Structure formats: structure tokens, C-alpha cells
Amino acid sequence: MDEKREPDLIDRFNSWRERHMSHKQFVLVLSFFVGVLSALAAYLLHHLIHFIQHLLTGGFDVHSFNWLYLVFPVIGIFITGLFIRKVVRDDISHGVTKVLYAISCRKGQIRRHNTWSSLIASGITIGFGGSVGAESPIVMTGSAIGSNLGQLFKMEKKVMMLLIGCGAAGAVSGIFKAPITGLVFVVEVLMIDLTMSSLLPLLISSVTAATLSYILMGTGTTFEFTPEVFDLSRVPFVLLLGIVCGMVSLYFTKVTVNIESFFKRFKNPYVRLLIGGGTLSVLIFLFPPLYGEGYETIKQLIDGSSETSAMILEKSLFFDQAHLLLLFMFLLVVFKAFASTVTNCAGGCGGIFAPSLFLGCVSGYLFASLCNLTGIGVGVIEKNFALYGMAALMSGVFHAPLTGVFLIAELTGGYELFLPLMMVSVSSYLTVKVFDSNNIYAVRLAQRGELITHHKDHAVLTTLKVADVVEKNFLPVAPEMDLGALTSVVAKTKRNIFPVLNAAKHLVGVIYLDDVRHIMFRQELYHRYSVASLMREVPERLSIEEPMEVVMRKFEETGAWNLPVEDVTGEYIGFISKSAIFTAYRNTLLEFTSD
Numbered sequence: 351m352d353e354k355r356e357p358d359l360i361d362r363f364n365s366w367r368e369r370h371m372s373h374k375q376f377v378l379v380l381s382f383f384v385g386v387l388s389a390l391a392a393y394l395l396h397h398l399i400h401f402i403q404h405l406l407t408g409g410f411d412v413h414s415f416n417w418l419y420l421v422f423p424v425i426g427i428f429i430t431g432l433f434i435r436k437v438v439r440d441d442i443s444h445g446v447t448k449v450l451y452a453i454s455c456r457k458g459q460i461r462r463h464n465t466w467s468s469l470i471a472s473g474i475t476i477g478f479g480g481s482v483g484a485e486s487p488i489v490m491t492g493s494a495i496g497s498n499l500g501q502l503f504k505m506e507k508k509v510m511m512l513l514i515g516c517g518a519a520g521a522v523s524g525i526f527k528a529p530i531t532g533l534v535f536v537v538e539v540l541m542i543d544l545t546m547s548s549l550l551p552l553l554i555s556s557v558t559a560a561t562l563s564y565i566l567m568g569t570g571t572t573f574e575f576t577p578e579v580f581d582l583s584r585v586p587f588v589l590l591l592g593i594v595c596g597m598v599s600l601y602f603t604k605v606t607v608n609i610e611s612f613f614k615r616f617k618n619p620y621v622r623l624l625i626g627g628g629t630l631s632v633l634i635f636l637f638p639p640l641y642g643e644g645y646e647t648i649k650q651l652i653d654g655s656s657e658t659s660a661m662i663l664e665k666s667l668f669f670d671q672a673h674l675l676l677l678f679m680f681l682l683v684v685f686k687a688f689a690s691t692v693t694n695c696a697g698g699c700g701g702i703f704a705p706s707l708f709l710g711c712v713s714g715y716l717f718a719s720l721c722n723l724t725g726i727g728v729g730v731i732e733k734n735f736a737l738y739g740m741a742a743l744m745s746g747v748f749h750a751p752l753t754g755v756f757l758i759a760e761l762t763g764g765y766e767l768f769l770p771l772m773m774v775s776v777s778s779y780l781t782v783k784v785f786d787s788n789n790i791y792a793v794r795l796a797q798r799g800e801l802i803t804h805h806k807d808h809a810v811l812t813t814l815k816v817a818d819v820v821e822k823n824f825l826p827v828a829p830e831m832d833l834g835a836l837t838s839v840v841a842k843t844k845r846n847i848f849p850v851l852n853a854a855k856h857l858v859g860v861i862y863l864d865d866v867r868h869i870m871f872r873q874e875l876y877h878r879y880s881v882a883s884l885m886r887e888v889p890e891r892l893s894i895e896e897p898m899e900v901v902m903r904k905f906e907e908t909g910a911w912n913l914p915v916e917d918v919t920g921e922y923i924g925f926i927s928k929s930a931i932f933t934a935y936r937n938t939l940l941e942f943t944s945d
Contacts, residue, residue, distance in 0.1 A: 381551035385558030388492035388520030402477025426478020431697030464494035471699035481689035486701020492521030516555035524559035528760035575762035592777020599746025626696025644708035714739020822924035834876030859885030
């Protein structure tokens, strides 16, 4: 007789808190600790990046080019690649995409190493010059913290998803000191429904993380900005900037997706490093503002000082060539997408928050400068439009207009510019939606039908998997069997469907009991009919890997009540019935909607 397992510390704690604390109260406690841990992770990553950058580039000559720009990015990506392959041994790229996948397809479960692996990998990549941002990795870290706390205390799937959202909200709020943005980001980008049961935990995580960040990093905004008064006569230019930034957002997304597709053909990590790292190094050598997150360039552009052109061109081949500033900035817009994407494709780790802010800032400043230069809009304020461009790119790239508005307002303290920020964000968002229905994070999952959305029916179907509802207790028959042998099989089961399998276990047809009921008791016919002569073709076949939306469409098109399921090799697995799907749908819907 097996000995009864002794309850461990977590089991004893869970027993205690069930007696002394309600479930909702415990979720609030967890959301508080998720906010604290997410903010600490954001603080550590922020300082790791700046420590490495200062160590490597603090002594660079600002009056000339620096050859080490050709070396540092490759070294950083090489170290990151070794860390991921030898220590982590798992793919940790595309942080927010992986969070979306965990919500959609993994029941809110994120691996334990993600609580620290993305933090270290992105710190090395960005510190050495990788042209990416720290925000997606920290969102992955915060979400992993929430998921693993939920797993530790054996929370159900609905709470696990909420804790992932709490981690993401805390991470965004902590790294930007932007509590409203953290909350809005979870709703718009992670697409977690904002109900009364989810609002308070998300707020607690977001506010807790922002407060701790204020304590650790000071109460000042990320970018110091003194806005000029918004003139209503500039509304047409703001809307036009939104359209321009919408097209830049679309360009950024398309370049990212296409370069990623190009790199998929190279399986050897050192070939990817050679191509991607070499490309990145050359781009950074020619355009030093592409080094790292690019926040220094943003600060210079929104500062609005007369020395902006000199600061932007520092450390480059174009120093003292102020007349080339606008061309230089245009090339920054063109090549930033390449630099960001090849950083990750070469083996680095980073996100696209910072690249989007960088692109938007440069695009807005360039747009305003061209308006003033050509006389189209004399008096257009460059630093204001640099700010608008940041909101517009965020809205366009992430399909998140509210996130763009609140993030820029909280990053800069530019609350006086809410109206133009809303205008430019909506204009950019609507422009992008004409061409692409999914944001840059979601496009990979949408292509595979694995993206959860705010549409409740679609969200529920996304979380359902064919493997969860397939039934395998159907007795198979062979084509060469006669009616007598078929009758013997019928007597052993209460099922009224019998799959007909060949020697390779592939489905060649199906026998319905109603088709043979009138002859199955006439023994004189037992050897006259074979299964092959009595079986029917199936109206449609399902693959075990097909998304449930496709499955439901096939049921509707065929009018069938049961359809067979095959594996990727074509081997028969079982049947799915509409009733099984409806039962699973109702159960899952309860998880989504119950408060």
C-alpha cells in the first residue's frame, strides 16, 4: 500500500488561506506582489542596459566616427545567442507574441525561466548596441512572474490569464512609470477583457509597479518636455502626420515580417549572426542613433534646442554636416526597421516598443521640418510634432490608439496635448487598419489561427483544441469484412458510426448503423455484402492541428453531426461530434464570463 503524500509548504499555505481569505482577496494579494516583482525586474533591466552602454561607449569621441560600432553589436548578439542556446535552451524571442500565445493556447502557462531569461538576454543585446527595446522582454518577464505565481498557488485558467495581464501591466507601468498605459496596454494589445473582476487586480499591479519605480528611479518623467501651446490651425497637419505615420507603421510591420521570413531559411545560428550581425554593425556605424534603444535621440529631438542637428549627427561620418540633417533623418526612418529586425533575427533579444517610439519621433520631427522648409506649414513646431509622431507610430504598429495617447502623455508629462495626440493616434490607426487587421505582435498567431481576440465567440473557439474534444471509442472495421462480421462488431458497442480503416489505418469510409439496420439480422445476406460495398464516403476530414474555427466552418458547410479526425500523416484518430464541441464551448465560455 502506497504511503500518503505529505502536504508540502504550498499545500499547507493554500489550506490556510482557504480558511482565512476569500478567493478574490487572494487574487488581489497576488496582483500586488506581481506589481512589485515586475517593477523590480524593470529597474534591474534598465540599469543593466545603461551600465553596459556606459562601459562600452562612454569614452567615444563625439566629433568623429567610431570603429567599435562595427564590433560591439556583433559581440552582444553572439553572447546573447550562446546564453539562449547553452543556458536557456528555449526560444525567448518575440516576447509579447509569446505572451499572446500563452493566453490563447497554453492556458496561461509560461515557463519558469522566462522570469529571468529575457531580462538577461535583452540587457546584453541592447547594452552592446542591438537596435531594439527593453519593453517587450520586460513584458514577457512580468507576465511570466504572474503566470508562475498562479501556477505555484494552483490557480485556475481564468485567474492565470488575469495574472499574466497583471504582470504585463506592472512591467509596462514600471519601466515607463506610466500606470494608465500599463492598464490600457493589457486591454488593447493583450486583449484581456476589462470586467469588474479583472479591473481591480490590473489597477493594483499597475499602480504598485509605478509607485515602486518612482521610489527607485525618481518622480521625473522619462522624457523631459515643455510643450508649446497647440494651435487649432495645425489640425490638418496633425491629421496628415497621422496618415504619414500610419504608412510608416505599415512599412515597419511589412519589413519586419519579410526579414523574419528571409532569415527562416538559415538554420545555422552562426550564419544568421554573420548576416544579421554584419548588417546591424554597418548600419550602426553609418547611423549611430540606431545604437541601442534610441532614447537619447528622442530626448534631443523633443528638447527643441538649436543644437539638435549637431547632437543628432554626433559620433557619425556626417558630423559637422548640418545641411544633411533631414536626409540623415530620412535614412534613419528607412533603416530603423532593418536594424531592429536583424538584431533579433541574428540571435539577439529585444522588442519593438523603443524602435516604434524612435521611428515616430524622427518621422514627426522630419515631417514638421519639411513643412516649414517648403512653406506648406510655416510655424509648425518640430518638437510637438516629434511627440505626435511617437503616439502615431505606437498606435499604428500596435493597433492601440489609447496606448499611444496615454503612453506619450505619461512619458513626457505632455497632458496639455491630449487633443492632438488623440487626433494623430486615431488617424494613424485608421490608416493602418485599411491595409492590415492585425498588429505586429498578433500577425504571427493570426496566420496560424491561434490568436485570441475581444470577440467572445472567436476567443472561446481559439482556446478550444481538436485534441480536447476528439472521441476515440469508435470500433473500426475493415473493408474486406462481410456483413456477418460487421454485425458482430455492432453488437459490442452502443455507437452508431463505424470507421472503415485499411491496413495502414487510414480512413477509407464510414458505416452508419441506420444504413445497415434493415439487413443486419438477415443471416442469408451475411456473406453477400461486404463492408466496402456498404460504406459511405465521409463529407469532410479534420486534422488534429486545425483551429476550431476551421472545424466549425467545415461542420456548417457539410451539415454533418460527426466528422473524422486524422493526424498529420493521415492516420485515423477518432471522431468529433457537434455535441462535444457545444459542451466544451459552454464550459469554456463560463470561464471567460464568470466574475
